[in-house]
Amino acid sequence: MINRREFLRLFLLGGIFSLFTKKVKAEKKPENKLKEAMFWKRLD
Amino acid sequence: MSKIVQCELCPNGCVLDINQVSRCRARINRDGVLYSRVYGKPCAVHVDPIEKKPFFHFLPGTTAFSIATAGCVLSCKFCQNWQISQASPEDTDTYDLPPDKVVKAAIAYECKSIAYTYTEPTAFYEYMYDTAVIAKKNGIRNTMHSCGYIKEKPLRKLSKYMDAADIDLKAFTEDFYARICSGSLRPVLNSLVVLKEQGVWLEITNLVIPTLNDDMKNIRGMCRWIRRNLGPDVPLHFSRFFPNYKLNNLPPTPLETLTEARKTAMDAGLKFVYVGNIRHEGESTFCPKCKKMLIERIGYFVKQNNITNGKCKFCNTSISGVWS
Numbered sequence: 001m002i003n004r005r006e007f008l009r010l011f012l013l014g015g016i017f018s019l020f021t022k023k024v025k026a027e028k029k030p031e032n033k034l035k036e037a038m039f040w041k042r043l044d
Numbered sequence: 045m046s047k048i049v050q051c052e053l054c055p056n057g058c059v060l061d062i063n064q065v066s067r068c069r070a071r072i073n074r075d076g077v078l079y080s081r082v083y084g085k086p087c088a089v090h091v092d093p094i095e096k097k098p099f100f101h102f103l104p105g106t107t108a109f110s111i112a113t114a115g116c117v118l119s120c121k122f123c124q125n126w127q128i129s130q131a132s133p134e135d136t137d138t139y140d141l142p143p144d145k146v147v148k149a150a151i152a153y154e155c156k157s158i159a160y161t162y163t164e165p166t167a168f169y170e171y172m173y174d175t176a177v178i179a180k181k182n183g184i185r186n187t188m189h190s191c192g193y194i195k196e197k198p199l200r201k202l203s204k205y206m207d208a209a210d211i212d213l214k215a216f217t218e219d220f221y222a223r224i225c226s227g228s229l230r231p232v233l234n235s236l237v238v239l240k241e242q243g244v245w246l247e248i249t250n251l252v253i254p255t256l257n258d259d260m261k262n263i264r265g266m267c268r269w270i271r272r273n274l275g276p277d278v279p280l281h282f283s284r285f286f287p288n289y290k291l292n293n294l295p296p297t298p299l300e301t302l303t304e305a306r307k308t309a310m311d312a313g314l315k316f317v318y319v320g321n322i323r324h325e326g327e328s329t330f331c332p333k334c335k336k337m338l339i340e341r342i343g344y345f346v347k348q349n350n351i352t353n354g355k356c357k358f359c360n361t362s363i364s365g366v367w368s
Contacts, residue, residue: 035083035170037071039052039198043059044045 047076054117054166054194055231069132070115070167080170082113084143087128087136088162091153093344097161097189098320100329101279101365102208102245104339105346108187109150111141112162113171117193120214120225121290122253129163143175150184157185157207166194169202176205185366189249192235193227199235203242208366210247210281211236215257216266224256233269240274245366247279249320252297252305254285263305267312276313277364282306284321299324316364334359 002010051058051066058066060073070082092110094103114136116129123129128136141149150158158179160172165188176186185207192211213232214225221229239246248270252258270278282305284297302319306326309317319326329339329351336358340347350357354367 034072034074034079034081037051037053037078037080038170038173038201039195040049040078041052042046042076043048043050 045076047073049073049076049078051078052195053169053198055228056117056193065132068115068117068164068167070113080168081133082115082168083171084141085113085133085138086111086141086146086168086171087114087131087133087138088112089139089141089149091155092159092161094157094159094187095341095344095346097159097187097210098249098281098283098318099187099208099210099245099247100281100318100339100341101247101316101363101367102187103156103185103366103368104349104351106156107153108157108159108161109146109153109155109184110159110161111146111175112160112165113138113168114163115167116164116191117166118164118191118225118227122224122251122285123289124286125162126289143171143178146175147178147182147184150179151182155184157187160186160188160190162189164193165190166198169194169198173202173205176202180205190235191225191227192232192239194231194235196234196238199238200242203239203244206239206244208245208247209239210249211239213248213250213266213270215250216262216269217257220257233273236270237273240278246274247281248274249281249283250305251283251285252301253291254294254297254301256294258297258301258305260304260308263308264312267309267314271313276315278314279316279318279365280309280314281318281320282309282326284319286321302326329363331356331359331361331363333361338363 056067065072090110091107094106094108114131114133165172187208189210218229221227282302286296306317315332327341338350
């Protein structure tokens with residue numbers, strides 16, 4: 001078990017450490033490009 | 045001008061209004077143009093033994109880079125892969141794997157072939173076709189496990205690049221196809237004849253389901269049709285059924301039924317008849333002339349191979365297949 005003081009110290013250390021780490025940007029998944037089908041016809 | 049389209053790929057011939065999705069779930073009408081929704085988006089990618097497809101006379105002991113997308117042109121009540129075959133593409137986790145990357149991956153994993161399998165490759169025809177063209181250029185063979193429910197024109201176009209096909213002949217009655225698969229038998233028989241005529245290496249799989257298609261009279265009729273129309277050298281696999289999907293009320297196929305089906309097929313003149321999904325001597329290949337064991341298999345594993353240059357090592361009889 002860790003006491004409140006130790007928790008606070010770790011919490012702050014983690015916060016400071018995260019400032020120096022590389023940031024990864026969340027990318028939006030590109031929308032699926034549809035491929036035209038090979039065998040079809042238009043009905044008139 | 046009308047924006048209603050008709051798909052001409054399989055016998056379902058879906059007629060689709062704008063934004064309607066085909067029965068196979070893999071096609072959509074967008075503003076009067078039919079599109080594939082699954083191109084380059086497989087939901088299953090594995091390296092499998094070729095024996096798993098099953099191909100027993102096609103490059104035995106090699107591996108196949110196997111892919112599938114969501115969707116199927118039939119809706120069989122016994123489907124073993126219903127979680128993906130009866131799913132919409134948006135309901136599956138997919139990989140981003142365009143045709144050139146499939147071929148690169150197959151080469152990287154030292155696979156001799158690519159298998160279009162698990163679901164129904166007709167549903168992802170464009171993806172399969174484009175991949176097959178690139179694979180052929182790179183010396184990788186193409187194989188498919190299909191229900192054969194496809195129109196003749198697209199099948200002939202595909203045949204130029206397809207090296208081997210394992211076709212599910214699910215039963216030999218129109219009634220079974222209509223009631224259990226929501227399809228019909230005739231187009232499947234036609235596909236078998238076209239594939240044979242086009243020089244694609246052909247094997248046939250028949251899943252034997254207790255009470256539904258295990259009547260020996262029908263099995264005999266099916267085997268005679270195969271012999272007459274495709275020849276006695278086409279390997280036939282009788283596969284054991286296990287309760288699944290909508291057919292959970294039936295028992296697994298008894299061993300005796302499979303053994304009897306195999307004997308019936310051999311009596312009808314078929315030379316290579318196998319039994320699958322169960323440990324059985326019918327997993328191995330025997331020389332039709334000297335009766336010695338040529339390829340010993342345990343499951344998907346090839347234990348010994350006594351075929352040299354396509355011939356029986358013991359009596360020099362030619363064995364049909366693609367061996368190298």
